[in-house]
Amino acid sequence: MTKPPMITARGLEKTYRTGEVAVQALRGVDLEIGEGEFVAIVGPSGSGKSTLFHILGGLTPPSKGAVTIAGTELGSISDSGRTELRKKTVGFVFQKYNLLPTLTARENIEIARDIAGRKGPLPPETEAIIQLLGLSQRMDHKPRAMSGGEQQRVAIARAIVNHPAILLADEPTGNLDTENSTIVLGLLRELNHRFGQTILMITHNPEAAAYADRIVTMRDGRVV
Amino acid sequence: MKKSWGRRGLASVFLRSQGSQPRPQDFFTLSRLYPTISLINKLVLENLKHRWLRTALSILAISISVTMVLTLVGLSHGVLRDQASRTTRIGADILVRPPGSSLLSFDMAMPAGVLKKVEEQPHVVSASGVLIQGTGLFASITGIDLPSFNRLSGGFRFLSGRAFQKTDDLIIDQFYADQHKLHVGDVVQVANRPWHVCGIVEPGMLARMFVQLSVLQELYSSPNKLSIIYVKLDDHGRTNAEVEAFKAVLKDYQIYSMEEYTSLFTENSVPLLKQFTVVIIALGVLVGFLFVFLSMYTAVLERTREIGILKALGASPMYVLNVLIRETLMLALAGSIVGILLSFATQWVIKTTSPGGLIQAIVPDWWPIATAIALGGSLLGAIYPGFKAARQDAIEALAYD
Numbered sequence: 312m313t314k315p316p317m318i319t320a321r322g323l324e325k326t327y328r329t330g331e332v333a334v335q336a337l338r339g340v341d342l343e344i345g346e347g348e349f350v351a352i353v354g355p356s357g358s359g360k361s362t363l364f365h366i367l368g369g370l371t372p373p374s375k376g377a378v379t380i381a382g383t384e385l386g387s388i389s390d391s392g393r394t395e396l397r398k399k400t401v402g403f404v405f406q407k408y409n410l411l412p413t414l415t416a417r418e419n420i421e422i423a424r425d426i427a428g429r430k431g432p433l434p435p436e437t438e439a440i441i442q443l444l445g446l447s448q449r450m451d452h453k454p455r456a457m458s459g460g461e462q463q464r465v466a467i468a469r470a471i472v473n474h475p476a477i478l479l480a481d482e483p484t485g486n487l488d489t490e491n492s493t494i495v496l497g498l499l500r501e502l503n504h505r506f507g508q509t510i511l512m513i514t515h516n517p518e519a520a521a522y523a524d525r526i527v528t529m530r531d532g533r534v535v
Numbered sequence: 536m537k538k539s540w541g542r543r544g545l546a547s548v549f550l551r552s553q554g555s556q557p558r559p560q561d562f563f564t565l566s567r568l569y570p571t572i573s574l575i576n577k578l579v580l581e582n583l584k585h586r587w588l589r590t591a592l593s594i595l596a597i598s599i600s601v602t603m604v605l606t607l608v609g610l611s612h613g614v615l616r617d618q619a620s621r622t623t624r625i626g627a628d629i630l631v632r633p634p635g636s637s638l639l640s641f642d643m644a645m646p647a648g649v650l651k652k653v654e655e656q657p658h659v660v661s662a663s664g665v666l667i668q669g670t671g672l673f674a675s676i677t678g679i680d681l682p683s684f685n686r687l688s689g690g691f692r693f694l695s696g697r698a699f700q701k702t703d704d705l706i707i708d709q710f711y712a713d714q715h716k717l718h719v720g721d722v723v724q725v726a727n728r729p730w731h732v733c734g735i736v737e738p739g740m741l742a743r744m745f746v747q748l749s750v751l752q753e754l755y756s757s758p759n760k761l762s763i764i765y766v767k768l769d770d771h772g773r774t775n776a777e778v779e780a781f782k783a784v785l786k787d788y789q790i791y792s793m794e795e796y797t798s799l800f801t802e803n804s805v806p807l808l809k810q811f812t813v814v815i816i817a818l819g820v821l822v823g824f825l826f827v828f829l830s831m832y833t834a835v836l837e838r839t840r841e842i843g844i845l846k847a848l849g850a851s852p853m854y855v856l857n858v859l860i861r862e863t864l865m866l867a868l869a870g871s872i873v874g875i876l877l878s879f880a881t882q883w884v885i886k887t888t889s890p891g892g893l894i895q896a897i898v899p900d901w902w903p904i905a906t907a908i909a910l911g912g913s914l915l916g917a918i919y920p921g922f923k924a925a926r927q928d929a930i931e932a933l934a935y936d
Contacts, residue, residue, distance in 0.1 A: 333860070370846075387629045393848075397849035398849025398850075403847050410844075411844060411845075412577065413582055414577070414578060414581060418574060421574055422850075423848045425573075426849050427849060529551060
């Protein structure tokens with residue numbers, strides 16, 4: 312029996328209004344991503360990549376169309392439903408790492424569990440992931456004492472600590488040098504190949520996109 | 536072949552791939568090592584530490600409002616208790632005051648002939664009249680007839696010096712002497728004229744500065760005038776009956792038993808004191824509200840991106856609000872503790888610098904009330920910034936630099 316896709320988008324549209332001006336960021340996106348796929352979305356600025364990222368991450372609702380993530384229909388759910396989606400189904404990795412500056416690396420990971428209602432220390436399996444990410448010796452450091460590559464690896468650990476159905480990465484190497492970019496992309500690929508983590512990565516960088524199993528190109532709010 | 540970790544616990548798959556399984560004792564050991572402080576409290580504490588200057592200013596502002604309340608309450612308690620205590624120590628059973636006089640004001644005076652009438656009453660063992668004149672804010676000088684006062688009260692206990700001999704002699708109590716660094720033989724300017732300190736007495740009876748009654752009457756052009764008459768009876772048990780008898784003889788005069796008189800030394804008996812206290816409390820709430828409002832408002836603006844991060848991680852509006860409320864509570868509690876400590880400092884300052892009549896008591900009963908006032912004001916101040924944070928759009932917050 313065929314598994315249902317992890318992500319399905321049909322006729323997805325999104326219109327932003329700034330004052331009286333309406334900007335159509337997505338103009339009918341159709342997309343299907345299977346469980347365990349590593350997909351890169353590429354396209355020029357303004358092509359709608361980030362808007363798609365925000366909708367799939369439950370950060371904003373679509374204006375039109377249907378999108379389903381891990382069996383949850385996003386078009387019909389409320390704000391609190393999207394909050395639950397971010398808590399349990401989706402993990403984010405951002406270009407700017409977005410770690411909480413006042414907490415240590417360990418606490419940055421733990422707070423994602425805390426928000427998801429899981430209290431207590433990190434379980435051994437997460438400690439094992441931290442080891443895989445090469446962070447074991449850096450867990451008590453705050454972000455300002457870490458390199459960009461280390462911060463991004465902490466962000467990856469934080470994104471997967473609640474075992475999300477899908478990992479969304481927005482330009483994860485955009486702020487990194489070549490060496491750290493290679494490490495981070497290698498780790499994403501490792502997570503995908505070894506554990507079947509579904510990953511959707513947005514990038515401008517063709518070299519980064521080459522790490523994915525499949526590349527989806529967007530232009531003018533559409534998949535081309 | 537890929538091992539799917541999907542929604543089934545990715546790291547358990549990883550651990551299996553590493554040939555190790557989590558053992559129950561691992562969880563036990565880690566749980567014991569895990570710090571007891573909850574992560575949300577840690578986040579709040581770290582936020583407060585991170586913006587230490589704003590935190591310090593907020594705590595200071597809240598503490599000032601707490602200190603304001605505690606100082607005012609301490610002053611009213613201190614002055615009234617001290618007044619009651621010093622009156623009680625005289626040992627009188629009944630007091631006679633002029634018609635229309637108020638509790639803490641001695642502007643009204645009565646003719647010395649009233650003393651004669653009082654002394655003629657049956658069961659009166661001794662009676663002594665005093666004249667009290669204000670010499671400044673919360674300061675007064677008391678004229679006494681030393682022989683009759685000694686008969687009534689048993690006399691002062693002199694720590695140094697002697698009783699009155701000359702018309703410019705002044706007796707002061709130890710408290711006043713310490714506060715003004717005075718010794719026997721010193722000359723002190725009171726009521727626009729110099730006085731020689733002739734004796735220093737144990738504090739706690741009637742007043743802090745004493746001169747001869749006739750001298751004070753002459754100085755203030757109040758010959759044969761008295762502010763209060765203290766009366767001692769042959770039988771204390773007859774006090775209430777004698778109060779009624781005095782009222783029959785001295786119509787319109789204010790006649791009190793000592794118990795009744797000292798029981799009047801409460802905030803409710805002093806005109807406008809209660810209203811003044813309410814105004815100070817309202818100011819305290821307002822100060823707490825304004826500072827916490829500004830502090831939390833700037834905190835929310837500064838932390839827009841961090842709030843966006845929390846929201847991206849799935850934090851609900853209540854979770855974000857919870858962080859802000861805990862931060863506010865910590866500020867208010869710290870401000871209250873500092874405010875309570877500062878009230879000891881204001882007590883010391885008042886004791887050191889103010890006239891002898893001003894005494895600030897430490898009133899622990901009011902600590903929880905002042906803390907509640909600070910918490911109330913602070914929480915009111917946190918409401919708008921808290922809801923602003925809770926309602927923040929995650930995408931806009933994450934784009935904020």
